[in-house]
Structures are given as C-alpha cells and as structure tokens.
Amino acid sequence: VAGGPPGSPDMDGDRYVEIWNVVFMQFNRAPSGQMHPLPKPSVDTGMGLERIAAVMQGVCSNYDTDIFVHLKQAIAKLSSELDMNSPSIQVIADHIRSCSFLLADGVIPSNEGRGYVLRRIIRRAIRHGQKLSLPSPFMHQLVPAVIEKMGDAYPYLKDKKKLIQDFLKQEEEQFIRTIHQGLKLLQESMASCQNRLLPGDVVFKLYDTYGFPVDLTADAAREAGYQIDMAGFEACMQAQRQQSQSNQQFQTEYLDLPTHLQACEFHGYQHSDVHSGVQSILSEGKPVQALQEGQSGILILAQTPFYAESGGQVGDEGKIFGPQGEFVVTDTQRKGELILHMGYVALGSIQEQELVHAKVDEKRRQAIRLNHTATHILHAALRDMFGESVSQKGSLVTADRSRFDFSFNRGLSREELNQLEQWVNARVRENAPVQTELLSLEKAQEKGAIALFGEKYGEEVRVLSMGEFSQELCGGTHATRTGDIGFFKVLSEASIASGVRRMEFVTGQYALKTVQEQNQLVADVAQALKTSPEQLEERIQQTQQQMQNLQQQLQQFEKKIMLQQARDWVAKSPASFLLQRVDEYDVKSLRVLSDLLKDLKPEWMIILYSIQADNIHVMVSVPKALQVQAGSAADWVKILCPRGGGRPDFAQGGGPLPEDLEQKISLIKDKLSVFA
Structure with a gap:
C-alpha cells in the first residue's frame, strides 16, 4: 500500500x-x-474504534471490517452487477447503519435540526443508489442486514424494525416524487433561459426548496446542453448562511445580568404565592434601580412561585405587589439558574431590594396544570394504541388548549380518534393520583420512565407517575389527580411534517364549552333545515341528493344552451374554422363547448379562449387532415400562452393575460386565413 x-x-x-x-x-x-x-x-483524547477493528481484523479499510462486509453483501444482492469496492456501495452501507440508529433513537426526517441531518443522509444514500441503478425504494430492504449484524448488541433495533423500514420507505418514495417535481421546474427554467446558463438562484431553489442535489441539477442541465451558474448558487448559499447566523445571534443574545445574582428558588410546586426580595431589575436589558408606573421590564427575585416556560409549558402570569407599587407579570422565562419575571408596572413603582409579594394567576395555572397532565395521558394512550414507536416530538401547553406533536406516519381515522378520547377519559374517571419523585437519571430510566430524545437532563430528575399507565420525566406543574381534568376533547389532528402529526385538545371547562358550542351548532343547523338534531344526518343526505339532482339538471340545461350557441356560431362562420372568445365559461364548461363544436364540425379547426380577471385559458382542436398543413394543436396554444400542451389533435393551456393579446389574435387570424 x-x-x-x-x-x-x-x-x-x-x-x-x-x-x-x-x-x-x-x-x-x-x-x-x-x-x-x-x-x-x-x-x-480520541481513538478510532472502527480503525482499531480494522487493525485487529487484519484489513486495510474500515469498509472491509465484518460489519461493513455484511452490509455490502446485502447491497450487492439487490443487483448482480455491483462492484464491491464501489464508493457508492460504501456510502450506502455507512448511511443505512446511521439511519437505522437515528430512527431507532427517535429522530425522524424533517427540515430542521437533527431531522434535517437525517433527511440529508437518507437522500445522499438514495442518490448513490440511483448511480448504481438499484431498484427504488431500496433502503428499507437493507434494514434486516443491519439488525442481523447489530441487533443482539442493540436490541432496540429489533423492536423498532418496522418503524425504521416504514420511515425509510416513505422518505425514499417522497424524495422520488420531489425529484420529479424538481425536474419539472428545471425543465421550465431551462426553457426560459436565453444563454443556456441556468441561473444560480434557480439552482438554489431546487436545492433549498425541493432538496434537489446540485450534482443532479448539473447532470440534468448538461444532458440538455446547459450549464449551471455555480457562482450564483454559492452566493445564494452564503446569503442563507449569513441569515441563519444572524437569526442565531439574535436568539442567543443575552441580557446584561449582574454577576452577583444568586440562583432563584422555585416554590411553585407547593405554593402559588410567596414573599421574596427583589434581587435585580432590568429595563431594556440593562440593570436599573427601579421601574416607574407604565414602564416595562424584568424582575429577578430571590424566590418565586412563577413557573418559567419550559418543556412545552408556557410561563406563569400574575402580579408582584411591592410596598409602593404593583407589577403585572405577562410572561416568565428562565436564564440559567435565574427566573425572569417579564411585565410592566401597573401602579406606583418597584424598587430593587424591596420585599415583595409574588402571586401567580391561580385560575390560569390550574387550567395549564390540567392540560399538562392530559398531555401525559394522551402520550400514554397513543403508545398503548399504536405501539411504543410513537414518541413525543413537541408540545405547547397553555391555559385554553394544548397541542401535542408525535411521531406517526399516517392520519388517525374518526374511529381511532373516538377510541383515543375514550381511552383518555377512562383514565380521567379512574381519578388516579398524580405523583412526583426526584431520582437519579439512571434510576429513573431503570424504572421505565420515558425521557424525551434530545432533552438535556441533570443528574437528578423529576419523575411524574399516574397510576400504572404513565411514567415520564417532567418538570412542569400538574393536577393532583387525573380526575381533576374532568373531561378531555380532541379538537384536531393533522400532519405538520413528514412522519409527524399534531393533535390539539382541550380539557375541563374549555372542553365542556367546546362540546356545548358544537351541540348549539348542530341545533342551529337542524333548525335551519327544519328537522331535529336526531334526524339531522338523514336530512343532510336528502338535501345533498336534491342538490346533486338539481346540479345535473342545471348541467343538462347549460349543455342545451351551449349546443344552440355552437350551432349559431357554425351557421354564421364564413370559413371552415372557428376562433371565438367565450369569457362567460369556466374551464370545465369550455371543454364541453369544445367537444360540442367538434361533434358539429369534426373537419373544422376550432380555437376557443376565455379571459377571467388577468388570466387566459385556451383550447384548440386540429383535425388530423389539417395537422400537416396547420401543425399541432399545442403550437397554436403557445401563441396565446406559454404554458400548455396536449395531443396533436387537442391541446389546452393557461396563464397570465399577455399584454399584446390583440397582436397575437391578429397573428392567429392571419395564419387561419389560409384555411378560409
């Protein structure tokens, strides 16, 4: 060597x-x-484990060690013409292992953070698979090889096998669709290029919006005789990096906090109001001695009952009363070991070092408590119904409603949502105690407490338990018993990203209010349809059928009018073609009219165009006998609008209304004159 x-x-x-x-x-x-x-x-100090393995196994490359040889053999089975030393095989082997572990650990493909890293790894592997002409989708077929070699050492890979395969297959199929969409944009962009140089901003859009690899763009452009503006692409990339850095700097900008401040003691688990001294006051990020009436700022207390926003739970609101004034807390945030009470002085003034009475808005906090506890029950319900592969991906717990993001690759049916509500409300009716205990992180995990992937935990964690069905790490405020929730109601469930669903729900008085509003809506609709709520579904079905019948009658009537209009145009036309503007018809009706005219005069060339607002739509029919002399229907469509296509005998198109419409119509008339 x-x-x-x-x-x-x-x-x-x-x-x-x-x-x-x-x-x-x-x-x-x-x-x-x-x-x-x-x-x-x-x-x-760092040691390369795989390099040591290569030395111990007597091979010259990491990719010749036992694990990678096994993976490369699995890849080779997908095609009989693969070179085992191909760099693309090595990339796929490395990436399928990385993707399997990331997915098993709870990372899912997305457009931000670690999820974006995973998506890039998957797509890079797919690109190398395309270079090797592997059948698509192929990555999910390689997961068994990873598990066969590494599943004994990492048993959770076996448990998550289906989840890993489902996500890889879904992501690969989605990327293939993305490539098709990107190719369409690429072709449209090349068609509008004047100098056969694809602009850098187009290349960047393909890369940034569609996830279209630059090398794929370059290959496709080269095959069509185009080059790409790499300098322009790099300029767009640099602009995005600078914007990202600017956003990051803004997000991480810190307040000018005094260095002598002590950690703020949080007493909110036990109390909703405490007496405390004011350690420091900030105004516009700078320390000040006092805040006067009407001024906004931040109070830092020695101890507080106010919960700082964390773990998806919003910060507490309330009031802080001083000897000479009243401070309204509109939000509570955390900065290191300090708790920041943000708000304004509503009355008098607040001085540094004063003794104050901090009081949380208890009614609001109680509503937040119920929603946060319901979030944990919902998480348990989803895992019970759909398996432990379901994991929390985010949450927002407020007073009036909550949302819960979770990993799942399809939407829930109405029946499943009903079952979910029944599961959660059954746990509510059990009125199980909500208990907390402080444990070491290791001990908590040994007990089976769920920890959120990506969260940072200290050596000691707070474990929240409810009955036998839920045990999670959580630092938020909660109900005393599950029965305090009263009632749980799902508002919506939808996709927010590939493999991530979002469910919104309400509890307690807000859930009751939601059901009452829905019942009132049903009653109002029933009254409007002159029936009872019990017979509303039947009446709606009857009304829909009546509307469908009327719609069919209307379409038949419109078709008769169109036919008569078509006959009039044909009778008045002095030549064997028809050029007609018909603004009163939409695209669907325009197609019907075109078919009627072709039935009346199959040997005629027919051009119809409709103008709606600032857009034009065109339909052209060219009989086969005229195609040699007149050209294809698509050629005529493109005179009036650049976007369009179809068969030689029929084509249609649409787009912005051309400024030189009259000149284009005159051009068409001149070209049609030869058929007069």
Whole structure:
C-alpha cells in the first residue's frame, strides 16, 4: 500500500492510518477572530474504534471490517452487477447503519435540526443508489442486514424494525416524487433561459426548496446542453448562511445580568404565592434601580412561585405587589439558574431590594396544570394504541388548549380518534393520583420512565407517575389527580411534517364549552333545515341528493344552451374554422363547448379562449387532415400562452393575460386565413 509516515513527502497515501489522536484545547476563538485563553485548558483524547477493528481484523479499510462486509453483501444482492469496492456501495452501507440508529433513537426526517441531518443522509444514500441503478425504494430492504449484524448488541433495533423500514420507505418514495417535481421546474427554467446558463438562484431553489442535489441539477442541465451558474448558487448559499447566523445571534443574545445574582428558588410546586426580595431589575436589558408606573421590564427575585416556560409549558402570569407599587407579570422565562419575571408596572413603582409579594394567576395555572397532565395521558394512550414507536416530538401547553406533536406516519381515522378520547377519559374517571419523585437519571430510566430524545437532563430528575399507565420525566406543574381534568376533547389532528402529526385538545371547562358550542351548532343547523338534531344526518343526505339532482339538471340545461350557441356560431362562420372568445365559461364548461363544436364540425379547426380577471385559458382542436398543413394543436396554444400542451389533435393551456393579446389574435387570424 502506497504512502509514508506523517510528515513525509508521500504521507497522503494509505500505508499509515491514524488510529489515536490527542487534542490540546487551550483557546477560545471569538467571532472577531481573537483567541482568548480558556479558564481551564484541557486535553481531549480520541481513538478510532472502527480503525482499531480494522487493525485487529487484519484489513486495510474500515469498509472491509465484518460489519461493513455484511452490509455490502446485502447491497450487492439487490443487483448482480455491483462492484464491491464501489464508493457508492460504501456510502450506502455507512448511511443505512446511521439511519437505522437515528430512527431507532427517535429522530425522524424533517427540515430542521437533527431531522434535517437525517433527511440529508437518507437522500445522499438514495442518490448513490440511483448511480448504481438499484431498484427504488431500496433502503428499507437493507434494514434486516443491519439488525442481523447489530441487533443482539442493540436490541432496540429489533423492536423498532418496522418503524425504521416504514420511515425509510416513505422518505425514499417522497424524495422520488420531489425529484420529479424538481425536474419539472428545471425543465421550465431551462426553457426560459436565453444563454443556456441556468441561473444560480434557480439552482438554489431546487436545492433549498425541493432538496434537489446540485450534482443532479448539473447532470440534468448538461444532458440538455446547459450549464449551471455555480457562482450564483454559492452566493445564494452564503446569503442563507449569513441569515441563519444572524437569526442565531439574535436568539442567543443575552441580557446584561449582574454577576452577583444568586440562583432563584422555585416554590411553585407547593405554593402559588410567596414573599421574596427583589434581587435585580432590568429595563431594556440593562440593570436599573427601579421601574416607574407604565414602564416595562424584568424582575429577578430571590424566590418565586412563577413557573418559567419550559418543556412545552408556557410561563406563569400574575402580579408582584411591592410596598409602593404593583407589577403585572405577562410572561416568565428562565436564564440559567435565574427566573425572569417579564411585565410592566401597573401602579406606583418597584424598587430593587424591596420585599415583595409574588402571586401567580391561580385560575390560569390550574387550567395549564390540567392540560399538562392530559398531555401525559394522551402520550400514554397513543403508545398503548399504536405501539411504543410513537414518541413525543413537541408540545405547547397553555391555559385554553394544548397541542401535542408525535411521531406517526399516517392520519388517525374518526374511529381511532373516538377510541383515543375514550381511552383518555377512562383514565380521567379512574381519578388516579398524580405523583412526583426526584431520582437519579439512571434510576429513573431503570424504572421505565420515558425521557424525551434530545432533552438535556441533570443528574437528578423529576419523575411524574399516574397510576400504572404513565411514567415520564417532567418538570412542569400538574393536577393532583387525573380526575381533576374532568373531561378531555380532541379538537384536531393533522400532519405538520413528514412522519409527524399534531393533535390539539382541550380539557375541563374549555372542553365542556367546546362540546356545548358544537351541540348549539348542530341545533342551529337542524333548525335551519327544519328537522331535529336526531334526524339531522338523514336530512343532510336528502338535501345533498336534491342538490346533486338539481346540479345535473342545471348541467343538462347549460349543455342545451351551449349546443344552440355552437350551432349559431357554425351557421354564421364564413370559413371552415372557428376562433371565438367565450369569457362567460369556466374551464370545465369550455371543454364541453369544445367537444360540442367538434361533434358539429369534426373537419373544422376550432380555437376557443376565455379571459377571467388577468388570466387566459385556451383550447384548440386540429383535425388530423389539417395537422400537416396547420401543425399541432399545442403550437397554436403557445401563441396565446406559454404554458400548455396536449395531443396533436387537442391541446389546452393557461396563464397570465399577455399584454399584446390583440397582436397575437391578429397573428392567429392571419395564419387561419389560409384555411378560409
């Protein structure tokens, strides 16, 4: 194997491979480029496990170790013409392993964060599969090979096999559809190019919006005789990076907090009001001594009953009463170990170091408690009904409603939603105690408590338990018993991303109000249809049938009018063609009219166009006998609008109304004159 030791002229060869390195971390590079010494310099050591495996197995590459050989053989079985040393095979082998573990760990493909990384990995593997002409979809077929080799060491891979395969198959099928959509946009863009150079912004749109790989765009453009503007593409990419960095800097911008502040003690689990001293006051992000009536700012207390927004639960609202004033808390946030009470002075003033009385809006908090507890019950219901592969992907717990995002690759039927509501309300009626305990993270996981993937937990965690059906890590505020919820009602369920569903629901008085409003709506509709709520469904079906019958009668009547109009046009036409503007008809009616005219005069060339607002729609029929002389119907459509197509004998198109419509109509008349 060629290559020399590190530092030698031929060190780039593969003869020597680094299997261990040591990194001395001494400085922090600021955004300005300046290097600042770290307060605690350290040494990081890292060993390449797969490289050690290659050495121990006596092979020259990670991809020749036992795991990868097994995966490459599985890939080779999908095609009999594959080179086992192909870089594309190595990419697919590496990526199918990565994707399997990411999906098993709860990451799902999306357009942001770790989900976007997973999606890029999947799509890169698919692209290499296309290079090898593998049958599509193919990635889900490789999952058994991963599990066969690694499932004993990682048993949860076996448990999540179906989930992994379902997501990979769905993602690959979706990407194939995306490629088809991207190719359509690419073809339209190339058709409008004047200098056979595809603009960089188009390449970027294909990449950013459609997930269309740049190399695929370049290949497709090259085959059509075009080049791509890589400089323009890179400029768009750089602009997006700068925007992303700007957004990140805005999000991570910190307040000018005094360094002497002590951690704020949270007493909100036990109390809704406490007395405390004001540690610090901020106005426009800067420390101040006091806030006057009408001024907005932030109060930092020594202890507080206010819950800071976290884990999907919104921050508490309420009031803070001082000796000389009243501060209205409109939101509560956390910054490190400090709890920030955001709001304004409604009366008098609030001074630093004053003793104040902090009081949470208890009615609002109680509603939030019910919704948060219901969120945990809903999570348990989904896992019980659809399996433990269902996992929470996000939530928002407010006073009047909550939403819960979860991993699932299809929508729920009406019957399933009814079953879900029954499951949750059954747990509510059990009136099970809602209990919490502090445990080490390891102990909590041993007890089976569910932890959210991606969340950061300390050494000690708060475990929330309800009966025998729910045990999760959670730091939020909750009901005392499940019966406090009273009633649970689903409002909606829909997709928000590939493989992620969102359910919105209400509880307690808000759930009761929702049902009452729905009942009132049913009563109002029944009254309008002159029937009872019990017979409403039957009356609606009768009304729909009546409307359908009337619609059919109307269509027949309109068709008779069209036929008479068509006969009049044919009778008045001095030539064997017809060019007619018909603004009173929509596209569907225009097609009916075109068919009627063809039935009356099959040997005629017929051009109909309709103008609606600022758009035009065109339909053209060219009989076979005239196609050699007149050309195809699509050629005539394109005179009036650039978008359109069809068969040689019939074509249609639509688009923005051309500014030179009169000139185009005159051109058509001149071209038709030869058939007069």
